[in-house]
Amino acid sequence: MALYNQTLDKGTVLDVLGTTVEALERDDSATRPAACDALEVGSDDWSTSRDRLIEDLLEAEAWMERDTALATEVGAPVDADEGPEFMPSHPTFALLQSAMAEQLAVAPGSAFHPRDLGWLATVYHRLRARIGGKARFIEHQRLDDFRVTMPDRAVVALVSDWGAGNAHAVAVARQIALRAPDHVIHLGDVYYSGTPREAHTHFLDVWKAHGPSRSRYWCLNANHDMYSGGHGYFGHILPAFHQPASYFSLGNQAWQLIGMDTGYVSGSFTTPQMAWLEAQTHQPARTILLTHHHLLSAFRKRGTTLEKWLEPHLAASHLYGWIWGHEHHLVQYADYRGVKCRCIGHGALPYVPPDRLVRRHPAEIVRMETRTSPLDPDRGIHGFALLTFDGPQVFLEYVDETGDTSWTERWD
Ligand SMILES: [Fe+2]
Incomplete structure (x- = not known):
């Protein structure tokens, strides 16, 4: 639907x-x-x-x-x-x-x-x-809870703002399936308000019909998921994915992807997550942070809440990269306080290509996707990020809904 x-x-x-x-x-x-x-x-x-x-x-x-x-x-x-x-x-x-x-x-x-x-x-x-109130937030009991290991060679697809169940979501899911990643991580937003019904019709059913069949799936919490109290997310999506909580770490010897919940308290973290995050940063692996909400944007108002929570980690250079969604563009921002910043919110929801918008906030853009969708010449093209981990290196390919590549980069 x-x-x-x-x-x-x-x-x-x-x-x-x-x-x-x-x-x-x-x-x-x-x-x-x-x-x-x-x-x-x-x-x-x-x-x-x-x-x-x-x-x-x-x-x-x-x-x-x-x-x-x-x-x-x-x-x-x-x-x-x-x-x-x-x-x-x-x-x-x-x-x-x-x-x-x-x-x-x-x-x-x-x-x-x-x-x-x-x-x-x-x-x-x-x-x-x-x-009726929010769904219950799931907290860790031990600091090594919610940690899953992956091989040193592994492929992870990241996609965000994808829970629309529309033709773009189907096209993106099919392209992800063609790449057969080991893991698929959605960075959040099931529209309109993440009800249990929408968790199925706009999200789980679409993955089942068009997504990769052998991947392990993950999902972050987000603002739209919480508008109905998070019951679709906590009560349906997490159990369907056998995902224990709304924050987790997926890592190997060299890298760890740390997904954090910025939806339960919109645009912020919750206190329990921070003690857990602190423990994860003691790992030798480099950290790539995943959140739904943005650290910064040239187009959308930026709160300072996330940065304040993460101040000790930013000051100590704990973060190698930070990938977020929420804003429906694909943008590579200039490094901020030594952190590689990427927005990949172009998963499925129609958007105006960012080169047609007024830049209203200070955030330096290195490059951005400005092509239009083959399904709609007035709207931007959709896609996802494919991360291929290979020992100390990770190759990033931004793949669009037709299977073409927006650009690639290498982090090492
Ligand atoms: Fe959002």
Whole structure:
């Protein structure tokens, strides 16, 4: 199940939000008992449930208005509105988009009619995912937990922002399968909000149908995965991959890939991970850090949280490289504090090639992928990174959705 055009259209999503709020505010007493039934709330809880739903939707609308005003002011896309397709980094919008997709799946021709109690119930139950709380974070017991070894010669595919289930995701998965890597690591984001249903239809099912059959799979946690509380990620993806936790190390004598969770607390780490990371950096192997969120970007606002958490490791030169996603481009940034920095977020979600965008933040770009996709001449090409470990060296090839190579490099 790919993403729907309606759910990716900003005007449609905002219209649906507006008419849904209107219907809830109207609170028609004639239909209230039926609404209580549809939403599975008692009449005593109706006002509270309705008010909470309205509050969440209006807060999201206000957030969007603030960002739209800012975009007008600076004359450039802002973080809420970075793509041609509407995929804002806001939990309520992501959950609303999940609800719209569920409605379209059961009733493809139907609009999101505010008097349709089935639609209201779907919205309500989706947004309630936030009230239900997050999935439990899995912590290590010992400092050598979550460590897996790989041979000195091994091939690892890294792909990010790939959980869209669209034609690009299928094309990228097929290209990864052709390279038959030992491991496949997804750097996070299953759209729209990482619900259990989306964890299957936009992620696990697509790997099963088109991905390599003999690889071991891994997945990092990310913002979209957490918008529904992380239940799809922790409850479905991790068990399917036999992955013990949302942070892990995969390494050999010379190198270790360390995947860290920056989704559970969005754009940050969690305290337990840091003690574990500290222990991993005592290994003689060189460390390549993998996260969903970015250390820096020329196009997107950069927080300083990750850098602050990692300050001791940066100061001690513990990190050789850092590869992230979140932003939907393929970019090689100049070394930052001695760390090789790469963004590989061009896994599947349509994006405008970065050479057409205004660079709004200080981050030196060495090279970036600017070609367009064969499936859409107005959008950038998609792909993944293939890392071939060979003793003290690692060869990196950035492969696109057609099987061609964007560029290669060697780290040693
Ligand atoms: Fe993201």
